Amino acid sequence: MAMPARSWGVLIVLCGAIFLEGIDVGMLNVALPSIRADLGLSTGLLSGVVSAYVLGYGGFMLLGGRAADLLGRRRMFLLWLGVFLVFSGLGGFATEGWVLLLARFVTGVAAAFMTPAGLSLVTTSFPEGRQRNKALLIYAGTAAAGFALGLVAGGVLSSIGWRWVFFAPVLLSLVILLAAIPLLKETATERPPVAGFDVAGAASVTGAMMLLAYGVVRLEHPADGLPLTIGVFAGGLALLGVFVAVERRTASPLVRFGIFRSAALVRANVMAALLTASFFGFQFLVTLYLQELRGWSSIETGLALLAAAADVVLAPTLTPWLVNRYGNAKVVLGGLVSGLLAYALFLGVGLDWAYAAMLPSMLLIGLMFAFVYGPLTIVATDGIAEHEQGLAGGLINSSFQFGAALGLSAVTAVNVAALGGATTAEAGLSALRTALVVPVTATVIAALVAIVGLRARANRAGAEEQVPVSA
Numbered sequence: 001m002a003m004p005a006r007s008w009g010v011l012i013v014l015c016g017a018i019f020l021e022g023i024d025v026g027m028l029n030v031a032l033p034s035i036r037a038d039l040g041l042s043t044g045l046l047s048g049v050v051s052a053y054v055l056g057y058g059g060f061m062l063l064g065g066r067a068a069d070l071l072g073r074r075r076m077f078l079l080w081l082g083v084f085l086v087f088s089g090l091g092g093f094a095t096e097g098w099v100l101l102l103a104r105f106v107t108g109v110a111a112a113f114m115t116p117a118g119l120s121l122v123t124t125s126f127p128e129g130r131q132r133n134k135a136l137l138i139y140a141g142t143a144a145a146g147f148a149l150g151l152v153a154g155g156v157l158s159s160i161g162w163r164w165v166f167f168a169p170v171l172l173s174l175v176i177l178l179a180a181i182p183l184l185k186e187t188a189t190e191r192p193p194v195a196g197f198d199v200a201g202a203a204s205v206t207g208a209m210m211l212l213a214y215g216v217v218r219l220e221h222p223a224d225g226l227p228l229t230i231g232v233f234a235g236g237l238a239l240l241g242v243f244v245a246v247e248r249r250t251a252s253p254l255v256r257f258g259i260f261r262s263a264a265l266v267r268a269n270v271m272a273a274l275l276t277a278s279f280f281g282f283q284f285l286v287t288l289y290l291q292e293l294r295g296w297s298s299i300e301t302g303l304a305l306l307a308a309a310a311d312v313v314l315a316p317t318l319t320p321w322l323v324n325r326y327g328n329a330k331v332v333l334g335g336l337v338s339g340l341l342a343y344a345l346f347l348g349v350g351l352d353w354a355y356a357a358m359l360p361s362m363l364l365i366g367l368m369f370a371f372v373y374g375p376l377t378i379v380a381t382d383g384i385a386e387h388e389q390g391l392a393g394g395l396i397n398s399s400f401q402f403g404a405a406l407g408l409s410a411v412t413a414v415n416v417a418a419l420g421g422a423t424t425a426e427a428g429l430s431a432l433r434t435a436l437v438v439p440v441t442a443t444v445i446a447a448l449v450a451i452v453g454l455r456a457r458a459n460r461a462g463a464e465e466q467v468p469v470s471a
Contacts (some may be wrong), residue, residue, distance in 0.1 A: 006183070007125065007126065007135075009179075009183050010121070010125050010183050010184060011122070011125075011126075011135050011138065011139070012179075013176060013179050013180045013183050013184065014118045014121055014122055014139060015138060015139055015142040016172070016175070016176040016179075017077070017081060017114060017115075017118045017176055017180075018115065018118060018119075018139060018142055018143040018146065019142045019143065019145065019146035020084075020146065020169055020172050020173060020176065021111050021114070021115060021143070021146065022142075022143050022144070022145070022146025022147040022150060023146040023147065023149055023150035023153060023169070023172075024088065024107070024111075024150065024169045025053070025147060025150060026146065026147040026148065026149065026150020026151045026153070026154055027150045027151075027153050027154030027157060027165045027168070027169075028049075028050070028053075028104075028154065028165055029050070029150075029151070029154065030150075030151055030154030030155050030158060030165075030298045030301075030302060031154050031157070031158045031162045031165040032046055032049070032050070033298075034158045034162040035049070035100070035162050038162060039094070039095070039096070039097060039100075041097050041100075045097045045101075048097075048101055049097075049100050049101060049104050050104075051214070051217045052100075052101045052102075052104040052105040052108065053104040053105065053107060053108035053111075054108065054213050054216075054217060054401070054405050055105060055108065055210050055213050055214055055217075056104070056105040056106065056107065056108025056109040056110075056111075056112060057108035057109070057111050057112045057213075057401055058108075058112075058209055058210070058212070058213035058398065058401050058402055058405065059109075059112070059206050059207075059209040059210030059213055060108075060109045060112035060113065060206055060209070061112040061115070061116065061209065061394050061397055061398040061401060062205055062206075062209060062254075062255065062391075062394045062395070062398055063112070063113075063202050063205065063206050063254070063394075064076070064080075064112040064113035064114075064115070064116050064117070064390075064394055065116035065117075065120070065390045065391050065392070065393050065394015065395065065397070065398075066202075066254050066255065066390060066391050066394060067113060067117075067390070068113070068116055068117035068120050068390030068393070068394075069120070069387055069388060069389065069390035069391055070390075072186055073117045073120050073121050073124070073186055073390060074117075074121070074184045074185065074186040075186075076113050076114070076117040077114055077117040077118055077121060077180065077184065078177065078180060078181065078184070079113075080109075080110045080111075080113040080114040080117070081110070081114050081173060081176065081177050081180065082173075082177060083106065083109075083110040084107055084110035084111060084114060084169075084173055085169075085170055085173035085174060085177065087102075087103045087106040087107045087110065088103070088107055088166050088167075088169045088170050088173065089166065089167065089170045090102070090103040090166075091103035091104065091107070091166040092163040092164075092165075092166030092167045092170070093163075103166075115393070115397050116390050116391075116393035116394040116397055117390065117393075118393075119139070119377070119381070119389075119393035119396075119397065120389035120390040120392075120393045121184065121186075122135055122136060122139050123136070123381045123389045123392075123393070124386055124389055128382065130320070130324060132378075133320060133323055133324075133378055134316065134320045136374055136377050136378050136381070137315045137316055137319050137320055137323070137374035137375075137378075138315060138316040139374070139377070140315060140373040140374035140377050141311050141312050141313075141314070141315025141316055141319075141369075141370065141373070141374060142312065142315075143373070144309065144311050144312070144315075144369045144373055145309045145311065145312035148305060148306060148308055148309030148312075149306070149309060151298075151301065151302035151305050151306075152299065152302035152303055152306055153168070153302075154298070154302065155297070155298040155299035155301070155302045156299060158298060159299070198246070198247070198250050198252060198253055198254040200246045200250070201243055201246045201247055201250060201253060201254035201255070202254055204239050204240075204242045204243040204246055205239075205240070205243040205254065205255070207236075207239045208236050208237075208239035208240040208242075208243055209236075209398070210236075211232050211233070211235045211236030211239065212233065212236035212237075212240075212402075213402065213405060214232055214236075215229060215232040215233040215236055216402065216405045216406050216409050217405060217409060218232060218409075219406075219409035219410070219413055244257075255391060256388065256391075259384070259388060259391065259392070259395075262383065262384070263453075263456065264379050264380075264382075264383075264453065265379070265380055265384070265392065265395070267379075267449050267450075267452070267453045268376045268377075268379040268380040268396065269380060269395055269396060269398075269399040270399070270446075270449050271332065271336075271372070271376055271446045271449050271450060272376050272380070272396055272399035272400050272403060273399040273400070273402055273403030273406070274403060274442045274443065274445055274446035274449070275336075275339075275368075275372055275373065275376070275400075275403065275442075275443075275446060276399075276400045276401075276403035276404040276407060277403040277404065277406050277407030277410070277438075277439070277442045278339060278343070278407060278438075278439035278440075278442040278443045278446070279339075279365065279368075279369070279404075279407070279439070280403075280404040280407045280408050281407035281408060281410060281411035281435075281438050281439045281442070282342075282343060282346070282365070282411075282436070282439040283305065283308075284407075284408055284411055284412070285411055285415070285432050285435055285436060285439075286301075286304075286305065286346075286358075287301055287305075288415070288428075288432060289349065289429075289432055290304060292428065293351060293425050293428050293429060293432070294351070304355060304358065304362070305362065307359060307362035307363055307366060308362045308363075308365040308366045308369070309366060310363060310366030310367070310370065311366050311367070311369040311370035311373070314366065314367065314370035314371075315369075315370045315373070315374050318370065319331065319370050319371060319374055319375070322334075322371070323375055323378070327457075328375040328376075328378055328379050329379075329450065329453050329454045329457055330454065331371050331372075331375050332371065332372050332375050332376060332379075332450050333447060333450040333451065333454065334371055335367060335368045335369070335370065335371025335372035335375075336368065336372060336443055336446050336447040336450055337447065338364045338365075338367040338368045338371065339364065339365060339367075339368030339372070339443050340440065340443045340444065340447065341364055342360070342361040342362075342364035342365045342368065343361070343436060343439045343440045343443060344440065345360055345361045345364070346358070346361045346436060347433060347436055347440075349429070349432070349433065350429070351425055351426070351429055376396070377396060380392055380395065380396040381393065381396070407438065407439065407442065410438045411435045411436075411438045411439070412435075414434060414435040414437070414438055415431050415432060415434070415435040416431075418430065418431035418434040418435065419431035
């Protein structure tokens, strides 16, 4: 059944928001060298600009997802889209490093509230089944395309002036906000009454997520202050324990643990973390290879990675057909196999490789995202009660975010350890090949989880066939 015009308008607005979040991150990564040159930032402060966003995003994602359920999805989406707009603009006017840190942290917090609210608006605006699946696949493809196109846009805008990397999202945010106000609707009956907000749970889980995110960022340089890194993880796990204890006793928990009884939801979140760990780790290594070992410009690097954005075409066209014919689980497994083949092909990379030799890996990664990202989002939200869609959205987005941070940290740590004190291009290439084991391993584990899901589904189907039908 075709979607009405208003539904298409709602989907376009929500896709615009997730595209904004992706392109914002992609553009900043490319602009970092220009920012350091202009503001004279140290390496530590420059990495802090990236880490601040991760802390804000990862730390508040679960709280953001539950806030959408309890306080209203439309309200949270519009409010935090406005905050995103303001603080992205603040980053563009920064003349000192601390202003950039503040701007990126609050922008990350805004994205943590806006993203699960947007996803839950998609899942509650479209009826469960083919129509919702199509909407989610378009939404997921737009998210991945935003990051890939951000690498190109960031290179172009940085050549004009790095401040435009912050001002461009302001303009896009304003357009989305003006369109969202009349289009997005939500009635009070779509969310449960707030009997009491779980302040202790919110504080403990936010503190735990921020400490764990910071610990993951510190893993990039494991030898630098190892006791502090261990202490950060210990503190995060302790707060997580406090959160679990609070949730079990409170009358209105922030997170209902019964949601984790869904084995499909748990598997989807595990695979989501492994998917982004593999991709973002691979993207980082390819950027090092092209820019540091081959001397390519940021624009050339962005264009080289653009082929990986093929999912923006495949996700809304081929993937829905495959999902309807074969089911989410088989499509996800096929996508993971494509990704595994892409990383394996790149293991033979040389210093004299032409782009034609890299292109198969880029295209296969596009297939992986088209076949995995969207179907995982469907699985993670399918069958979840409407009043917990924000929570489900917060969980899957937390998994994507933490997976990306963990993948970047892991490949950086392995690359640095393998390189040692060597400075030659050959040593750099050898270290890069060693670090490629990280995305390969992550994808293998994700594929094994997908196979477990397929076997569980087959066993359930077999058990249902054996149940006698009474007259």
